[in-house]
Amino acid sequence: MRREPLINAAILAVLLAVPLWAWWTDEPFTITLATRVVILALAGVGLNLALGLGGMVSFGHAMFFGIGGYAMGILASQAQDYEPLMEWPILIEGTKSMPVIWLTAIVFSALGALAVGALSLRTTGVYFIMITLAFGQMFYYFAISWPAYGGEDGLSIYVRNEFPGLNTLDPIQFFALCFAILLAVLFFMSRLAKSAFGLALVAARQNQERVQTVGIGVYRLRLAAFTISGAITGLAGALFADLNRFVSPTMFSWQTSGEIMVFVILGGVGRLYGPVAGAALFIVLENVLGGLSEYWHIYLGALLLGVVLFARGGLIGLLAGREVAHD
Amino acid sequence: MTEPILEIRNLCKSFGAVVASEEVSLDLRPGEIHALIGPNGAGKSTLIKQIAGNIAPDSGSILFEGRDVTALDTVARARLGLGRTFQISSLAMGLTVLQNAVLGALGRRGRVFRFFRPVMRDRALLDAARDALQQVGLEDFAAWRTADLSHGQRRQLEVAVALTLKPRVFLMDEPMAGLGAEGSLRLTGFLNELRHEAPILLVEHDMDAVFALADRISVLVYGKVIATGTGDEIRANPEVRRAYLGEEDAA
Ligand SMILES: Nc1ncnc2c1ncn2[C@@H]1O[C@H](COP(=O)(O)OP(=O)(O)O)[C@@H](O)[C@H]1O
Ligand SMILES: [Mg+2]
Numbered sequence: 001m002r003r004e005p006l007i008n009a010a011i012l013a014v015l016l017a018v019p020l021w022a023w024w025t026d027e028p029f030t031i032t033l034a035t036r037v038v039i040l041a042l043a044g045v046g047l048n049l050a051l052g053l054g055g056m057v058s059f060g061h062a063m064f065f066g067i068g069g070y071a072m073g074i075l076a077s078q079a080q081d082y083e084p085l086m087e088w089p090i091l092i093e094g095t096k097s098m099p100v101i102w103l104t105a106i107v108f109s110a111l112g113a114l115a116v117g118a119l120s121l122r123t124t125g126v127y128f129i130m131i132t133l134a135f136g137q138m139f140y141y142f143a144i145s146w147p148a149y150g151g152e153d154g155l156s157i158y159v160r161n162e163f164p165g166l167n168t169l170d171p172i173q174f175f176a177l178c179f180a181i182l183l184a185v186l187f188f189m190s191r192l193a194k195s196a197f198g199l200a201l202v203a204a205r206q207n208q209e210r211v212q213t214v215g216i217g218v219y220r221l222r223l224a225a226f227t228i229s230g231a232i233t234g235l236a237g238a239l240f241a242d243l244n245r246f247v248s249p250t251m252f253s254w255q256t257s258g259e260i261m262v263f264v265i266l267g268g269v270g271r272l273y274g275p276v277a278g279a280a281l282f283i284v285l286e287n288v289l290g291g292l293s294e295y296w297h298i299y300l301g302a303l304l305l306g307v308v309l310f311a312r313g314g315l316i317g318l319l320a321g322r323e324v325a326h327d
Numbered sequence: 328m329t330e331p332i333l334e335i336r337n338l339c340k341s342f343g344a345v346v347a348s349e350e351v352s353l354d355l356r357p358g359e360i361h362a363l364i365g366p367n368g369a370g371k372s373t374l375i376k377q378i379a380g381n382i383a384p385d386s387g388s389i390l391f392e393g394r395d396v397t398a399l400d401t402v403a404r405a406r407l408g409l410g411r412t413f414q415i416s417s418l419a420m421g422l423t424v425l426q427n428a429v430l431g432a433l434g435r436r437g438r439v440f441r442f443f444r445p446v447m448r449d450r451a452l453l454d455a456a457r458d459a460l461q462q463v464g465l466e467d468f469a470a471w472r473t474a475d476l477s478h479g480q481r482r483q484l485e486v487a488v489a490l491t492l493k494p495r496v497f498l499m500d501e502p503m504a505g506l507g508a509e510g511s512l513r514l515t516g517f518l519n520e521l522r523h524e525a526p527i528l529l530v531e532h533d534m535d536a537v538f539a540l541a542d543r544i545s546v547l548v549y550g551k552v553i554a555t556g557t558g559d560e561i562r563a564n565p566e567v568r569r570a571y572l573g574e575e576d577a578a
Contacts (some may be wrong), residue, residue: 203430
């Protein structure tokens, strides 16, 4: 019953082999597709912490994806226009440095998740879904109506941001960077899932009363998970914006929230590599089915329905069998 | 006489027209087992829930070690040292037996916000958890998924998790239910020793166990305590015989 680690390793191997092959055969488009998979997987890994481990069905994770995206967009556009963000009381300038942009994306999406979570987690079930959706839409409409950064049209960044020692304009190098981040976050998540915090969080999903009875408050537990979850999805947003060199309010839309959720469900809710498998499957379907028919979403819908009805563990569950509870 | 650890004063609770607690007063003293008996629907579980903080009383107060805890929630009361088992097992069903016990030990220790160290490798927590499982006789089932346990075993696990909390007071709601004759006997022997660690407020239907264990017994009927006393006093009490024990004789 220890097939899951092998399957996870295989997923990573394929995700690494495809762009390397594309690099060898000089097909930058395929490398970009693989980079998309990696970044969207990262967004899904973030959501999976809240949804899969914590049982918090957030329909508003696009807001963190968008915050991350706009953190990149705003900093980079100010830098390319040589306009400081703020001169008084302290001088804050834009930047083209990825590490600084990532840190900004993480901090602001974490703060957003902390605030939204603090309010939303007072509700449960359908109300929680609706309130996170509502917060997400609030950000969406705000982004549309905020003229300073492109409003509805979004913001273009002419040159990809910089990372010390790398040429980020080279698709394979940017892929490698994103892949390394995904690996690091997956490692962190695998530790978190087995930590004291992870045990309490999972137990609270299964039986909140049990956790309270042993003297552990579930609200703070969930709020912390939601905050970390938002921060990871925010980081993915910053990378996504850098991949496209473009941010727009679409990143905040409920469709984006839905897509991130689809990655998690397709791949396997609560499975560490579920979002990776889900995002890969999604992008493959989008490109294969999307080439065959404009209405490929119908097939995606059917597939999703099949997973929800017949394979609750998603793709990973189908391949690896039931989750092993014991460590 | 020693000060009570737990003191319940004039607790009232109604669900619409159903009066589940009517001016209930009782206490629990160090080293004792105080049994709470009464027919089904008398309000025993409702009383336990009010003491544990799951439901708020309409009026009255609960004092724990001299401190009024009526306004505190379940988590705070658990942290003060109220260790509780449920009539209907309430466990994390997808986790293993050992993980449920470790969760209890973790609750006892606090410091839940640890994100990086594997909790199932934590010696101190594992020792506490294994020790508790061993005390209730579940050590061979440590690696089982909790959902795969029998009902009786789940009750044992409930008790084990409460043990890991090292509480100041045990609140146990029908721990013998579903255990079978042998299991009941074993648990009776165990509780008899456990009272030296912390006093037990014991709701139980198994009258053999109650009369064997209890220092004092309170009888609850329609939300009211109609008598409190030693086993002999309760057996001899005419009102109790009429309202409760008599029913059993007739059956
Ligand atoms: N949440 C509730 N809502 C409405 N009525 C309840 C609720 N909980 C218990 N009751 C009622 O209160 C009475 C006492 O129930 P309970 O405390 O479970 O009895 P016991 O544990 O002694 O069998 C019963 O009549 C029961 O139907
Ligand atoms: Mg009951």
